[in-house]
Amino acid sequence: MTLEAQHRGVLPSQSLVTVRPQRNWFNQNRATVIRHVVINFFMVIILLPLAWVFMMSIKSRPDSMRGDFWPRKFDFTHYSYVFEKIDTLPINLLNSIYVTTATVFLTTFCAVLAGYALVHLRPRGGGIIVAALLVSLYFPTRVVSIISIYEIQDWLNLINSTSGLILPYVTLNLAISVLIMRSVFQLVPHELIEAAKIDGAGPWRTLWMVGLPMVRNGLVVVFIVNFVTAWGEFLLCTTLTNDQVVRTMPVVLAGAQGGLGQWSWPALAAVYVLVVTPGLVAFTFAQKLFFKGLMEGVVKG
Amino acid sequence: MADTIANRLSARRSQRTARMEGHAVALRQAMSPWWFLVPTLIFFVGYQVYPIFRVLWISFTDFQYLSDQPANWVWFDNYIAAFNDPLMWKSLWRAALFTIMFLPGTIILPLLLAILVDRVTNPRLATFYRVVLLIPAVIPSTLVFVLWKWMYNYQVGPINHVLVDILGLFTLQNAPQWLGGTPLTLPAVAIMEWWWGLGYHTIFFLAGLAAIPKDLPEAARIDGANEWQVFWHVIRPRLAPIMMILVVLRFGTAMAVIDEYLIFGGFNRASPTYTWTIFMYDQAFKLGLWRQGFAAAIGMIGAIAMMFVMVLLLRIFRPKG
Numbered sequence: 206m207t208l209e210a211q212h213r214g215v216l217p218s219q220s221l222v223t224v225r226p227q228r229n230w231f232n233q234n235r236a237t238v239i240r241h242v243v244i245n246f247f248m249v250i251i252l253l254p255l256a257w258v259f260m261m262s263i264k265s266r267p268d269s270m271r272g273d274f275w276p277r278k279f280d281f282t283h284y285s286y287v288f289e290k291i292d293t294l295p296i297n298l299l300n301s302i303y304v305t306t307a308t309v310f311l312t313t314f315c316a317v318l319a320g321y322a323l324v325h326l327r328p329r330g331g332g333i334i335v336a337a338l339l340v341s342l343y344f345p346t347r348v349v350s351i352i353s354i355y356e357i358q359d360w361l362n363l364i365n366s367t368s369g370l371i372l373p374y375v376t377l378n379l380a381i382s383v384l385i386m387r388s389v390f391q392l393v394p395h396e397l398i399e400a401a402k403i404d405g406a407g408p409w410r411t412l413w414m415v416g417l418p419m420v421r422n423g424l425v426v427v428f429i430v431n432f433v434t435a436w437g438e439f440l441l442c443t444t445l446t447n448d449q450v451v452r453t454m455p456v457v458l459a460g461a462q463g464g465l466g467q468w469s470w471p472a473l474a475a476v477y478v479l480v481v482t483p484g485l486v487a488f489t490f491a492q493k494l495f496f497k498g499l500m501e502g503v504v505k506g
Numbered sequence: 507m508a509d510t511i512a513n514r515l516s517a518r519r520s521q522r523t524a525r526m527e528g529h530a531v532a533l534r535q536a537m538s539p540w541w542f543l544v545p546t547l548i549f550f551v552g553y554q555v556y557p558i559f560r561v562l563w564i565s566f567t568d569f570q571y572l573s574d575q576p577a578n579w580v581w582f583d584n585y586i587a588a589f590n591d592p593l594m595w596k597s598l599w600r601a602a603l604f605t606i607m608f609l610p611g612t613i614i615l616p617l618l619l620a621i622l623v624d625r626v627t628n629p630r631l632a633t634f635y636r637v638v639l640l641i642p643a644v645i646p647s648t649l650v651f652v653l654w655k656w657m658y659n660y661q662v663g664p665i666n667h668v669l670v671d672i673l674g675l676f677t678l679q680n681a682p683q684w685l686g687g688t689p690l691t692l693p694a695v696a697i698m699e700w701w702w703g704l705g706y707h708t709i710f711f712l713a714g715l716a717a718i719p720k721d722l723p724e725a726a727r728i729d730g731a732n733e734w735q736v737f738w739h740v741i742r743p744r745l746a747p748i749m750m751i752l753v754v755l756r757f758g759t760a761m762a763v764i765d766e767y768l769i770f771g772g773f774n775r776a777s778p779t780y781t782w783t784i785f786m787y788d789q790a791f792k793l794g795l796w797r798q799g800f801a802a803a804i805g806m807i808g809a810i811a812m813m814f815v816m817v818l819l820l821r822i823f824r825p826k827g
Binding site: 240241243244247248250251252253254255257258261269270272274311314315316318319321322323326327328331334337338341342343344345346347348349350351352353354355356357359372373375376379380383408429433434436437438439440443444455456458459470473474477480481484485487488489492495496499500 | 538539543546550553554556558561564619623625637638645648650651652653655656661664701705709713755758761765769786790791806808812816
């Protein structure tokens with residue numbers, strides 16, 4: 206170790222005498238420079254499609270057909286235009302908000318209770334439930350069960366109903382949410398829960414006052430994972446609903462053909478920016494907690 | 507609320523004999539965790555466990571939604587019909603073909619990127635990279651598909667704009683038709699999925715790399731190992747568990763892709779996107795025949811085929827010793 210350090214320390218100072226400092230800096234840091242160039246290449250690839258859509262949404266109509274990244278003439282009216290001219294747009298947006306909010310809260314509620322109970326109340330047969338949840342992650346449940354889910358919804362009279370979507374939506378990420386909550390509750394010391402019990406708190410109070418504050422990071426992950434799934438769900442929504450007014454915004458957007466009438470390309474892009482922004486903003490704010498939770502919950506779980 | 511019900515129950519019981527009381531308390535203590543599991547179980551059983559067994563049952567009958575007749579048990583008729591249909595084999599092969607295209611890129615690119623990002627020492631830069639990496643992962647699925655539908659569009663899509671107007675590799679007449687069931691559709695979807703999973707998988711690998719003690723690769727370097735040897739002998743074995751989970755999970759998602767094919771491919775039977783999932787969906791909802799029994803059999807065959815390979819993969823990648 207010390208030999209290595211000496212070796213490294215000696216070489217640059219020797220070369221300093223002979224080579225011009227600038228070149229030397231590059232040679233010394235060549236690996237770092239190449240690394241950052243490659244990383245930034247990937248960053249640009251990740252960001253470019255999003256930047257393209259954003260630019261599209263503020264282009265004038267003739268510019269939208271030209272393909273240049275930077276428009277010759279800006280036009281910011283598309284955002285107000287889509288609200289005036291696409292009559293179902295506010296309804297679709299409200300549908301999305303309604304379905305997503307309900308799904309996120311219901312799933313989080315289920316997952317918190319189940320995760321807490323599986324770790325700290327230790328029910329008999331809990332292992333079977335965990336195993337069943339794990340298996341359901343590997344089986345293509347979402348695809349195969351659609352035949353029967355249509356039947357259930359039909360039986361409950363929930364075909365073509367926005368509220369009806371909530372029930373299958375909750376289940377989409379339920380297994381992974383419970384498993385995430387389970388692994389973050391495992392990080393809460395059992396003695397703490399026992400202490401609250403001895404102090405006379407019932408299991409519900411213990412969960413609310415002692416457990417929940419300690420699993421904040423995991424909660425953020427469950428929130429975001431469920432938000433992302435419910436906000437962008439396609440298969441169930443197209444299968445279980447028929448009318449544009451009951452559908453969610455992304456599904457309507459997926460069916461829209463660009464370039465015709467009310468769906469001019471900049472208008473489409475404006476709707477896209479409106480729909481994609483809430484998730485990105487929420488993520489940016491919760492980013493620190495999200496990473497911690499991801500490390501605690503997903504990776505170790 | 508459940509607590510008060512339990513209290514009331516035990517209050518009523520306390521009027522009975524003391525021995526009964528003892529039983530009730532024991533029962534209540536055994537049952538109380540289950541109150542917490544009830545909401546999860548309702549959804550999980552109602553919308554995942556029951557539907558799967560229901561589909562399994564349907565696959566053995568001539569069940570049809572629109573028919574008034576009760577379904578008849580037909581044993582393996584639907585399965586025999588499916589196995590005799592060349593489209594069944596073709597559609598399974600198409601799903602496998604997509605998986606073969608998609609899997610290597612979605613494992614190797616993030617691994618490479620993770621090794622690079624892991625060495626970034628500037629904490630601000632490291633955080634910035636991580637945030638950007640996770641951006642595609644928090645874009646909802648349908649919005650990713652819509653975004654790339656526009657990327658590949660031949661009128662305004664930037665990909666063809668670069669190929670035709672900037673690089674001049676193609677003219678407007680022979681510009682590649684990416685989507686809509688052309689031979690290019692599967693690679694196009696695979697590239698989109700790489701983009702989507704790149705950041706998320708990189709974060710996965712970064713978590714794995716963070717768990718490797720820093721002096722291990724350092725010691726190997728002092729012993730004269732080059733970077734490739736350090737990666738192969740020190741880092742790779744320690745990332746193997748994460749890689750195994752990713753390979754198996756992504757294999758599962760790739761074999762069962764359906765939304766992308768519905769949006770990009772349509773129901774043309776000659777399209778490479780007409781995989782077993784679309785075949786099943788077509789039979790169940792689109793054709794107007796509403797042959798749910800046959801569709802269920804297709805679904806079960808597809809699911810069992812891919813579960814079989816997943817178990818095989820788990821066995822292959824199982825850590826030795």
